[in-house]
Amino acid sequence: MSAPEPTYRKLPGRGLGWSGFARIWIAEEHLLEVNSLLVSERYRRFFLRDISALVIRRTKVGLAWNIVHGVLGGGGALLAGGLWWGSATADQGAQEVLQVLAVMTSPFAALFLVLFSINLLLGPTCRCHLQTTTAGWHALTAPTRLGPARRFLARLAPLIEAAQAAPAPPPLATEPSR
């Protein structure tokens, strides 16, 4: 006699980390953090009645990625441009080599510039921390971008308040029939 599985709805935001893709879902009375890695999923639950605080902390992960992608993309583009420009003044044999090198460098530069643009468009990064009455702070694996994290909190806050406003089950007042 297994109990029916609850119905879940997606909450805004997603994350990507060592434990795979992360997403937060909500059921009637709890949050479900799902970390999926190709063929398996791991779950963590946080009951709405137990959540005492939800804090969003800005991180510098996005900035670090922007620096990496920017340096590699910008550096690659400069290198490709320099090689192409250098081929114009080089002699016949070196000209072909420099042009081939420029053509080989430009796709890598373009790839990193695309990644740089995507990261820029996704906005600043953050980490969501959730405090429960029983076990202190928990770092959530999603959402990891500030915009979705704010929408996540805006959608979740009224649900948590409603769950915590609901009365606790009444104590027994009747005699047992044993």
Added chain:
Amino acid sequence: MSVATPLDPAVVACPACGFGLAPETIRRENEIACPHCHALVSGEFFPVFWSPPATGSGLADRADDGDAVCFFHPENRAALSCDRCGRFVCTVCDMPLGARHLCPTCLSSGLGAEKLPELIVRRFHWSNSALLAGLLPLVAFFIWPVFVVTGPLAIFCALFGWKRPGSLPRGRRRWVAVIGLVLGVVQLAVWIGLIGMFANLFANSNSSE
């Protein structure tokens, strides 16, 4: 440096460094900087933060005559009934699981065989495994000897996992298993075809000699 304890309503620990922050200064709309680590934080505190639920003494009340008693401790007054089996339980035997209250027997019976969805911590996706095994030859054609295994593996995963539970939030996705099954059958057919072709060639070369 003042380090906050986890559930002290006067201060809240900075999630980055543990430094005590005043919770009333943290709002959803505007970010504040932690004075110690300078992390920018915003957020919201909920009713249980300001008035934590009473944890109780951990001891059950003794039952008087005519009181409902605990199923497991007949000398204790019953506080609740199990939401699953209906047995009366005292505060010692009450096992809260979110909004539900279970008795120890129902909790332990739900731990083993995935009977209680609240206790499932991991699921294996047979349908995704079938799809992965089915798709492998398309993305990694350079490891072709492995494909003698991936075809049957895709078929096995699709059929074995057909009635197994799928993802907890997404449910069972049989279309994924069907694609894996089809790809597995195609791989197997290609292998059978290749073996047949080589056997034919071998037989022809032997007969010509």
